[in-house]
Amino acid sequence: MIARFRASFARHPVLSSGFLLALAFVVFFTVRSVTALIYWSDPTHRDQPIEGWMTPRYVVQSWQLPPEVMIEILDAGPMPGRRLTLAQIADDQGITLKDLAARITAATDAHRAASK
Numbered sequence: 598m599i600a601r602f603r604a605s606f607a608r609h610p611v612l613s614s615g616f617l618l619a620l621a622f623v624v625f626f627t628v629r630s631v632t633a634l635i636y637w638s639d640p641t642h643r644d645q646p647i648e649g650w651m652t653p654r655y656v657v658q659s660w661q662l663p664p665e666v667m668i669e670i671l672d673a674g675p676m677p678g679r680r681l682t683l684a685q686i687a688d689d690q691g692i693t694l695k696d697l698a699a700r701i702t703a704a705t706d707a708h709r710a711a712s713k
Contacts, residue, residue, distance in 0.1 A: 647698035649684030656683070660705055670704045 606613040636642060637658060645651075645659045653667045671686060681689075687697040 647683065647694070647701055649682055649687075649694050651683050652680050653683070653686070654680070656701060660701075662705060662708060666704060666708050667701075670701050 602613075642659055643661070647656065651659075653671060654664075656662070657664055657667050672690070683697055684694055687694045690697070
């Protein structure tokens, strides 16, 4: 099998390299998807209490919210490119983390009530 691949690689180096690159992408994204599936399927990661280290994306995943709801809660435009924690966002907005957590909880409860 290895000898066959070496012969194929010698005859078609560009095609074989492209195949290996595509295979590497498939393996990478498969592993990434499976680890995310395992992590978020664990009930202990759902509806976790708000903490300063969390990012808005983490809260969206944990609380199963649409990203638009989080954008509305944060009174921000599209999510910034860099990953800001909730503590950094609260500091930027001049409010406490407790106030931001209360806003997130209230908006989440309203969203869940509306979607029932």
